[in-house]
Amino acid sequence: MDRFIVTYRIVADDDADARARAQAIALEDTVEIPPDTVPNGYIKDTIVGRVDDVSAIGAGVWIAKIGYHIDAVGRELPQLLNVILGNASILQGVKAIDLTPNADLRARFSGARFGVDGLRKLTGRTQGGYVCPVIKPQGSSAETLAQLCYLTAAAGADIIKEDHGLANQDAAPFKERVRACAAAVARANQERAGRGDPSRALYFANIGGHSDQVRDLAYYAKDAGASGVLLIPGLFGFDAMNRLAQDPDFGLPIMAHPSHLGPYVLSPDHGYGHGMLFGQLMRLAGADISVFPNFGGRFGFSQSECLEIVKSCKTGDGIGPSILPSPGGGMSIDRLPDMLANYGQDCVYLLGGSLLRFGTDIGDAIRDMRTALSAEPNG
């Protein structure tokens, strides 16, 4: 296959209009010039996108498959996104819903460093869904946040995720906070090891700072003892994440947070499909764990949209290894059995604000979560 394929959902008037729109996307996202001005030879034959198929799938809706050559991309992820949906993101009624990689794309974008199997090794949990408390709220001191890290880690949490709003505010500046939280998790892990627990808590520090400091802050977190980082591709860009993922010296897992990405999926007519954004593109950009808002919480994703995300995180034909989906957003312990039945064990189960209701008994809640997520798989 000399091209990778992007599948678009296109709103059109009729079959001819749909074909014209597909051809317009193929030009728009590559050369961005009128068809009569495209130079013959290399540019027309290789650089311009190639419309492979346009098929009606319902009233007023078509599916178009467009093949792009790696030469239109180069080696950098920002330009890959330009080709997939750059200017076409501004066209009415155009939504990218699927990416079929070819060998060229896989050679330049290798995906996650750890993924599902890697996280099993890092956590020391051979089975069971992952217990993931979210440390918050912002405005708390580093000491208060570190104490939450300690209590949840000591009680058996697998992944300690910082809230994505813990940035670099005066109440708990990034470096002070990360040092304190990493030390607290290390202390809890020593206690766990002392009582023979073969698993350990991983502390994921949220990268809060300027976009040109992502690498420095991630290395700071690593040196301070963090086991991974949380990053927001909707604010720092997908390539910021990929650069960390592809840096062999860094070598820590990455959790992607969906903040600021909502408009890319909320409309049926624009942006990306849920599975493409939170599964395929997160894998492409090197996320090991992809956070998304679960159905039935504060956000409006449907169950089928969530299952599409999970499938795209795990399917064998994606970029790089399978990665872990991580549903959250207004969940509670009593929903965990239902979530486990939907998502399975290879999943990071987030629990945030509602944990704070337990106060200093938060460890009990973590133990309850672990019990619920260690139940025999039922499917």
Next chain:
Amino acid sequence: MDRFIVTYRIVADDDADARARAQAIALEDTVEIPPDTVPNGYIKDTIVGRVDDVSAIGAGVWIAKIGYHIDAVGRELPQLLNVILGNASILQGVKAIDLTPNADLRARFSGARFGVDGLRKLTGRTQGGYVCPVIKPQGSSAETLAQLCYLTAAAGADIIKEDHGLANQDAAPFKERVRACAAAVARANQERAGRGDPSRALYFANIGGHSDQVRDLAYYAKDAGASGVLLIPGLFGFDAMNRLAQDPDFGLPIMAHPSHLGPYVLSPDHGYGHGMLFGQLMRLAGADISVFPNFGGRFGFSQSECLEIVKSCKTGDGIGPSILPSPGGGMSIDRLPDMLANYGQDCVYLLGGSLLRFGTDIGDAIRDMRTALSAEPNG
């Protein structure tokens, strides 16, 4: 004013629902915990967003004003966007449509370095709309692209903008291309000076590369002789642009390209208002010129949406100096008089693919553009 204000358009069932949704946004974008778990004191009083007003504006639609304290932000732009629309971007029926800065916000985010007045000085054009050809297509050699730069600059172009798809592909790698194009524009400017032209062409190099190389690539372009840079905040992040804008050593104007940002404005129910994204946020992030798709071209913005963008670029109560709007996307010379009447002289008029039809006579098209855009202002 102890808080900056974000105005949201909220879809709701009734007045009580609208108020509850506004309160939910105020929590979601700051502490992200249930109201009963918010600690008293500093966090409740200062960090949590404050709902100032909720008013119905039509059937099923409310306007909510929420005040946020700078302490919830810190000093970095990614966290500011988290507060303005981070997780709330994923909520159904929530759109941010206006930003009212306060002194705290202005102190930490100073806006564009040049803006409208600065560009008049840099170009040496004291009046008239700016003639801005777009150099393309990708797949062309650096030599071919540089020749287009030379021909358009020599004929009187004000700003030579590279296509945003000229990244770092093998056909014309970034450094080779920028060196060649900057040299071509410099040669044309020498000729213009030689014939007594008081104005000069500015060459804006498109930053194509990895997100952690933005600063290095921008400095490379500067050292090679570029007069400005084009950057895509939808791919590199708004803070990448702001970091360049706030770097006194860099000191070149910045043009922002809208690629990949479409989904933030295309739905009435999600994302940002047109003026907020392409005017207010671009100013906040330090763009001197904000590119947007003009009505009547290939994209679906309406005339009123375009005028809202222009107003937000120029209004006196925004962040930093007024900046230049830059409409494009399928324009032609015969539409320029109409565009001039709509947008005025302080505007960068883009013309891209259709210029290629002129071939080696492209200079004639540039002269025609300059004539059309030098007409007496009519309003």
